[in-house]
Amino acid sequence: MLEMISLYLSSKTYQHRTLNFTFSVTGCAEPIDLFTKVNIESLNKSIHIVEETVMEVNPAQLLENGYIILPQVIPPKQLDHLRHSFETLVERQKIVWAKERNAEDPSGGVWETSAQPRVFFNEVVDQETDNTVRFCLHQNTLGVSQKLMSATNAAVTLMALMCNPVKDHGPASWHRDIDPVHQAPLNGMQMDMIKNAPGYVQWNIPLYDDDVFWIVPGSHRRPNTTEEHQHLLTRPQKPIPGGIPVELKAGDGVVYSHIMLHWGSNYSTKLRRTIHLGYRAFGSPVYPIVNHYYWQSDFAQKLSRSISDQFTHFSQLHSAQCDLVESIFRAVETKKAGPFLEGIYTLHPGEEGRMVCLIFLSKLADKVRILKQPETQKMSVKERTSAISEHRLNFYLFEDFAQRFTVDEANLIWQRFATLYELIQKETSRAVLDLSSRVERYQLVNMPINFNLPDFIQSWEN
Numbered sequence: 001m002l003e004m005i006s007l008y009l010s011s012k013t014y015q016h017r018t019l020n021f022t023f024s025v026t027g028c029a030e031p032i033d034l035f036t037k038v039n040i041e042s043l044n045k046s047i048h049i050v051e052e053t054v055m056e057v058n059p060a061q062l063l064e065n066g067y068i069i070l071p072q073v074i075p076p077k078q079l080d081h082l083r084h085s086f087e088t089l090v091e092r093q094k095i096v097w098a099k100e101r102n103a104e105d106p107s108g109g110v111w112e113t114s115a116q117p118r119v120f121f122n123e124v125v126d127q128e129t130d131n132t133v134r135f136c137l138h139q140n141t142l143g144v145s146q147k148l149m150s151a152t153n154a155a156v157t158l159m160a161l162m163c164n165p166v167k168d169h170g171p172a173s174w175h176r177d178i179d180p181v182h183q184a185p186l187n188g189m190q191m192d193m194i195k196n197a198p199g200y201v202q203w204n205i206p207l208y209d210d211d212v213f214w215i216v217p218g219s220h221r222r223p224n225t226t227e228e229h230q231h232l233l234t235r236p237q238k239p240i241p242g243g244i245p246v247e248l249k250a251g252d253g254v255v256y257s258h259i260m261l262h263w264g265s266n267y268s269t270k271l272r273r274t275i276h277l278g279y280r281a282f283g284s285p286v287y288p289i290v291n292h293y294y295w296q297s298d299f300a301q302k303l304s305r306s307i308s309d310q311f312t313h314f315s316q317l318h319s320a321q322c323d324l325v326e327s328i329f330r331a332v333e334t335k336k337a338g339p340f341l342e343g344i345y346t347l348h349p350g351e352e353g354r355m356v357c358l359i360f361l362s363k364l365a366d367k368v369r370i371l372k373q374p375e376t377q378k379m380s381v382k383e384r385t386s387a388i389s390e391h392r393l394n395f396y397l398f399e400d401f402a403q404r405f406t407v408d409e410a411n412l413i414w415q416r417f418a419t420l421y422e423l424i425q426k427e428t429s430r431a432v433l434d435l436s437s438r439v440e441r442y443q444l445v446n447m448p449i450n451f452n453l454p455d456f457i458q459s460w461e462n
Contacts, residue, residue, distance in 0.1 A: 055140055057255075059148050062201070063194060066220035066260040068148075069246065073140045073205050073253030077218060078131070083207050085129040086161055090289070093117075093125040106459075115169035115267040118276070119161040120393060122295040130303040133159065136277055137310055140253075141203065142203055145279035148255065150204040152283030155314040157200070158294045164272035171265050173236035174243075175220075177202070179259035180444035181428060181435065182389055184359040186223050188447040190259060190352030192286055194221060199281045199288030200255055204246070205253040207273040213246045213254065214239070220260035223445045228261070232439045239265075250461055282317045285350035287357040293318065294393040318397070321347075326404050332416045337457045344453065350373065355452060357426065362417040364401075369414040371402040406423060419459035423448040 061068050074082060094111045100376045101109030110116050121132055135141065136156045146154035166303055193199070204213050216228075219242075224232065231240050243263065246254050256262070258278075280288045293314070300311035308370070326345055331340035348357035367388040370376055385395040427446055434440045 025171055036104070037267060055144050057147055059150060059197070062148050062198065062255065062257065065217050066235055067215055067217065067246070067256035069248070070140070070144070070253050070255065071249075072251050073203075074135065074207075074251035075140070076251065078135070079207070079251050081131060082135060083273070085132050085305070086121070088129050088277075089121045089124050089132065090119055090161065090163060090273070090462075093121075096124070112166050112387055115161040115165050115172065116264065117165065119163065120159065120283045120294065121161055122159050122299045125299070125303065127303055133300070133303060133307055135275075135432055137307065141205075141277060142279065144255065145201050145203075146281070148201055149199060149279070149281035149284050151281035153317055154279050154296075155283055155293070156277060157280045157290055157292065158202075158276070158278035160276040162204075162272065162274045162276050164269055165267055166269065169267040170270055171237040172263060172267065174232055174240055174261055174263045175236075175438065176261055176442060178289065179438070179441055181432065181441045184356050184422070185427070185444050185447050187445045188353070188359065188440060189289060189355040190221055190223075192350075192356040193257065193259070195352040196285035196350035197281070199284055199286040200258065200290040201255050201279050202258045203253055203255050203275070203277040203279075204248070205275040205277070206248050206250055207275070208250050208271055209248065210247045210250075210272060210274050211247045212267070212272065212274075213248075214243050214263040214265050215246055215256065216240060216242045216261040216397045217244065224261070224442055229247050229439070229443070232442075233437075236439070247257070282321070285348070286353060287348045287360060289360070291321070291360070292394045292397045294391065294394075296396065322401055322404075325361065325364070325401075329365065329405070329413050331412050332365075335416075335460045340457065341453065355447060357361040358453065358456060359447075362420055362424075364398075365410075365414050366421075367398055368405060369410045371399060372405065372407040372410040374407070416460050419462055420451070420456060423451055434455065 008176075014412070054071075055070055057068060057070070094108065097109035097111045097117075098107060099109075101107070106112040125133055136159055142154055142156060178186070178189060180189070183189065204210070219228075228240060231238070240261070243261075245265065248254060278290060278294075280290050295311075297311050297315040300308045324343060328340060328343035328347065331343060344354055344357060348354045367390075370388050371384065376384055379387065381395070382392070384399070385392055388395075388398060390398055405413070427448065428435075428444050431443045431445065432440050433443070
């Protein structure tokens with residue numbers, strides 16, 4: 001009698017393509033040793049491939065150009081099903097927006113007022129439409145992102161669908177999806193990525209042909225030129241020299257560095273349904289710029305078990321990172337240099353760029369301090385979210401982390417960063433003419449000079 005042996009291979013080379021697949025081998029009297037070379041060609045008739053091939057990508061290409069265009073990120077057989085599911089989610093979100101509209105808004109609320117209605121589909125997904133979330137866990141998205149970030153683990157941070165407006169809004173403004181004043185000086189973030197690896201990547205994957213997205217290749221590696229700075233100040237909605245459109249067919253994708261200059265060239269009524277995803281690294285050389293999630297893990301509990309388990313895993317990764325960051329803050333609080341350095345080296349294994357990591361932590365310490373103040377705790381959730389310049393979908397992670405500290409501990413940790421704060425503030429005052437201008441904040445380029453980890457430790461005595 002023929003035996004059926006089910007096997008799972010994490011990766012194999014098959015006709016020069018890498019695959020992740022489940023297959024069955026029939027007619028074998030002896031078990032197959034997975035650590036022995038197998039002539040895959042001779043088993044063609046015995047193997048049933050279930051999943052799609054894993055895309056080959058070159059991380060160096062992303063670091064050099066800032067983007068990679070990949071064909072058929074959505075497997076062709078999944079495209080129609082995903083279109084149907086996403087349209088269901090759009091209709092659900094429209095109902096939510098209609099209920100949440102302000103008194104002065106039209107009946108559709110955000111759907112009718114936004115230049116680019118954006119559905120955070122984790123908020124409206126159910127089991128019938130969970131193929132939308134499963135796609136975010138696919139080897140073509142999560143798997144490719146993990147490889148590009150040189151990470152032992154990766155997690156999805158953002159799941160959104162960008163839609164066309166109900167009336168023409170024209171172009172948006174050129175921008176970078178970072179804020180040096182609230183994160184770290186631009187050159188520091190760029191060099192951290194180039195010398196180590198990107199800790200975060202973004203995707204646009206259209207369900208229908210899309211050429212709205214424009215980029216300036218290579219701009220992720222440098223600050224704005226004088227000409228670009230003036231262009232962003234005076235003609236932000238016009239094509240910029242060096243800018244090119246990213247022309248994507250339905251199902252294709254572009255993965256890119258969000259530090260790069262980019263542009264929504266025309267928000268018209270032409271049908272647009274473009275999946276917009278973010279992924280962060282765990283176990284990579286860097287502490288990511290985006291190190292939080294725009295979803296709450298309970299959303300996945302109503303989905304299939306495999307999806308729920310994956311998001312539980314993502315939450316566990318984040319919790320372990322919070323434990324590590326807390327240990328670093330405790331070392332700073334008690335002025336223990338050894339444990340502090342050990343924590344920093346673990347959080348940011350790459351030897352270069354650790355000061356960028358420290359600046360990210362300084363910003364987090366400031367958010368914790370703000371959240372612990374009695375006057376802040378009397379505010380509404382919306383007001384507290386605004387007080388630390390975060391988003392309604394990720395605010396809970398910051399508030400949860402702040403619960404690990406008393407108000408006195410938070411104040412003391414914040415004070416330990418005082419010298420670093422002063423150095424950054426001095427450069428900010430010099431370089432940024434108008435803090436209210438997003439364009440001007442890009443001018444905070446330079447990292448503190450002659451101030452490294454040993455200097456930070458020494459500053460605790462001040």
